[in-house]
Amino acid sequence: MEQQEEQGEAGGRAGRRSGALRIVGLTLAGALVLGAAAVGWAYWHLDHNIKSVDIDTALGDDRPAPARSTPSTTASAAASPLPTGSLNILVLGSDSRSGKANKELGGGDSTGVRSDTEMVVHIDAGRTKATVVSIPRDTLLTRPSCPLSSGGSTAVAHNVMVNTAYELGGPVCAVKTVESLTHVRMDHYIEIDFSGFAGLVDALGGVDVTTTQTIDDDKSHLHLKAGPHHLDGKQALALARTRHGIGDGSDLGRIGLQQQLVKALLEQMSGTKLLADPARLYRVADTVTAGLTTDTGLDSLSELMRLGQSLKGLTSDQVKTVMMPNVQAPSDHNRVIAKEPAASELWASLR
Incomplete structure (x- = not known):
């Protein structure tokens, strides 16, 4: 029992x-x-x-030839190693007022969106060095005929500002105009709006910059004394946009601040162990992708991750920032034109 x-x-x-x-x-x-x-x-x-634009189909073959070392964007990430070829990427900052966040941050009229910032980012073969070339938005040039999504095309325009291309024909015309200016094929296109940029800075915990002069710009609502500063997203955006509180008030002075911000952000990202903090990594990715427009070669998370992984050996001290050589435009002292032959020599070095 x-x-x-x-x-x-x-x-x-x-x-x-x-x-x-x-x-x-x-x-x-x-x-x-x-x-x-x-x-x-x-x-x-x-x-x-992620929003995207099929620039390759829109422009067809009427553009500079791609660099021989540029890897195919159709290769499977699982079937091939990370690409190491050189790349040229047109990076635009737009002043779109589309959406509440952009409007609150001071975006432009949504019916007349402009490219507030234009940079050609050249990544050397091997992907351990890069050159960032800023194109002053006050640059006068000949804008080529661009195809329109609604059909037809724009007319060729002489002696117009480079940023009118985006306003008139969007990313497709912006790419074609920069390619016409540089004779360099843009392998990719990346556009980030105001809220995307400010959100990225905030998600990274802010950014450290040092200003060499006091900035008092009521239009961008930025007031900083000369010296080191830790800026949040809204302040960093204001610094990237300010022009009236520095130098002669032209776009050239602002470009120096933008290039300083680029280097500071690269240092911040390399110093932030995002991969060890999945929640923070997601916040950064969510913020950036929400304000991002790319070409169709970069319009998925896997493609952006593959690009990022191929750049893991690129450090901020290996990124060179320069401005397109320019001189005062004879027709308008408030505008500039490319300085030759220096500008052509610079673009030739990126092919």
Whole structure:
């Protein structure tokens, strides 16, 4: 009898353990399913944040030839190693007022969006060095005929500012105009709006810069004494846009501040261990992709990650920032034109 009771108790304990193990197993399985679903949703969400424009199809073959070392953008990430070829990327900052956040940050009229900042980023073969060339938005040039998404094309225009290309024909015309100016093929296009830039700075915890002069600009609402500063996103955006509180009030003085911000952000990103903090990494990615427009070669999270991974050896001290050589325009002392032959020599070095 006692033996039967002991066997009964042992069976009960075994049953309870088995039941408990089943519960734990089901709980873990449920957690894994929910975790996978959350990761899947996060990936889908970030992937669908990105807006894109099919620039290659729109421009066709009427553009400079790609560099021989430029890798194919159609190669599978799983089937090939990370690319190491040189790249030229047109990076634009737009003053769009589309959306509440952009409007609050001082974006322009949504019916007349302009490219507030234009930079050609050249990444050397090997991807351990880069050159960032700023094109003054006050640059006068001949804007080529550009195809329009609604059909037809724009007319060729002489002696107009470079940033009118985006205003008139969007990213496609911006790329074609820069390619016409530089005779350099833009392998990719990246555009970030006001809220995307400010959000990136905030998600990184701010950015450290040192100003060499006091800035008092009521138009950008920026007032900084000369010296070191830790800026939040709104302040960093104001610094990138200010022009009336420095130098002669032209776009040339502002470019120096923008280039300083680029280097400071690169240093901030390299010093921030994002991969060790998934929650923070997601916040950064969500903020950036929400304000991002790319060409179709970079319009997915996997393609952007692949580009980022190929640049892991690129440090801020290996990034050179320069301005397109320019001189005062004869027709308008408030505008500039490319200085030759220096400008052509610079562009030739990026091919």
